[in-house]
Amino acid sequence: MTTPRASALVTDILAALASDDVLTTPEDVAPYRSDAAGVPTERPPAVVVIPRTVEQVQAVARAATRHRVPLVVRGTGTGLSGAATAPADGIVLSTAGLASIEIHPGDQVAVVGPGAVTDHVDAAAREHGLMYAPDPASSRWSTIGGNISTNAGGLRCVKYGVTRDAVLALDVVLADGRLLRTGHRSVKGVTGLDLTALVVGSEGTLGIVVGATLRLVPAPARVRTLVVSTRSLAESGRAVDVVTGSGVRPSCVELLDRGTLENIDGHSGTDLVARHGNGLVLVRTDGPGADVEIETLAAALDAAGLRAELLDTAEGERYHELRRTGRGPVTDSWAAGEDVAVPRSQLVAMLAEIEAIAARHDLEVQAVAHAGDGNLHPGLLARRRDGETRPPARLEVALDELVRAALALGGTISGEHGIGTLKRGWLADELGAEQIALQRAVKAVFDPLGLLAPDSFLADAAAAVPTGSIVNGPLTEAGEDEALVAAGTVPA
DSSP: OOOHHHHHHHHHHHTTSOGGGEEOSHHHHGGGSOOTTOOOOSSOOSEEEOOSSHHHHHHHHHHHHHHTOOEEEESSSOOSSSTTOOOTTSEEEEOTTOOOEEEETTTTEEEEOTTOBHHHHHHHHHTTTEEOOOOOTTTTTOBHHHHHHHTOOOTTHHHHOOHHHHEEEEEEEOTTSOEEEEEOSSSOOOOSOOHHHHHTTSTTSSOEEEEEEEEOEEOOSOEEEEEEEESSHHHHHHHHHHHHTSSOOOSEEEEEEHHHHHHHHHHHOOOHHHHHBTEEEEEEEESTTHHHHHHHHHHHHHHTTOOEEEEOHHHHHHHHHHHHHOOOBOOSEEEEEOOEEOOGGGHHHHHHHHHHHHHHTTOEEEEEEEGGGTEEEEEEEEEOOTTOOSOOHHHHHHHHHHHHHHHHTTOBSOSSSOOTTTTGGGHHHHHOHHHHHHHHHHHHHHOTTOOBSTTSTTSOGGGSOOGGGOOSSOOOSTTOOTTEEESSBOOO
8 A cells, every 4th residue: 555655755756757667566566576585575665766867866866865765776686695675665776777888998998887787798898809707697687786786706706806806986876866986997096995895795785886887808719628527525625626726727616516416417408427426626717828727727637636527618618508507496305505605725624514514404415616716505405395384494503504614614604695684694703793883884974864775784683584484585596695495496
């Protein structure tokens, strides 16, 4: 039921936006209520807006301030942490209408809107022999604004870095409608505090990103791929150690365990288990030295007693795509996926912890990892029993143990998916009360009324979503959080 307050808000917004870009009916608003975490608030937002210009974004922000209404920014909804959950009775601002892409090859930069799809930016850059390096698993659908929000990673990050490393400058609308320009278009620049880096990864709590200047790199003319078949997670970890300690800087080091290979085989019609046994490590090199580097890696692996198989170009691309998109739904189990990261020296120890936790709680494991930078996406599965309507408690306990194991090894509760609402309960375990208080104070400088993403990772941890209450959301690495317990798909 529309309230007088909501009606006044919508009337105010309609003074600046076309009526087709202001959504208020339940059926129009429904798709925007949650991101891929699938955890909507009890009440829907009052309005979803799709601004087409920076000035319209400013008008919406001013309306939110005038009416003291919360506002959450949303891209395509591929995020997994609940950071883009629509605020009850508030505003969802979709960036779909801000998707411009300009490539400036002389400066090797792209100037884009927050709604630009990641793969579209990369494709535009490649027309000029350049590449946008960050490649989250959701790159076909995720937007630059969403990637900036969570500081997204991807398969190439081991060589090229995460989103923050590729962002030179930002245009940001503050909660009161002011436009802030941070950073610089030049490759170097050290003037003042680095507000660009501060905004990246802030999950929409500090401002609304309306433009980004992105660093591009030369697109590699040559890419080589090898795979290592392994007998166990521990042996997979040893293969990763050999690769990362070889002196070569690969562009991709990915780990897939037997459960993941079985899933891919069942979903994609492949024979990975027959070919590779209990695990697979996928390694790529790129650029002018790709051939020499891949041969160096193969020799180092062979010297360590590990079987490395060099793939031709077509087969290398096939394996790379299977890693990104080859897995499918798990319908016979409750599945819980995670996103944690540990120091590379602790990768083998973390893999052992995952296996021990699964065995202790009678769970199955499907684990993948951006192993070259210690970022793991383990999936834990509990077979569904007849009449079972919610995930078993042991799955929630195992998730908590997994996250705490990563912290105990010097790691972090999220490597690339963000905190949002779903991982907020662990935030104090990593940051401590003093740092959280300082971060809340920083937010208050940017957003004194607390209107932007008020239920974000900086909200009261007591309001965090309990892991066991989330039972139907998708589990996917695309976006690329997961204290999410689901009967559905496993990390992609």
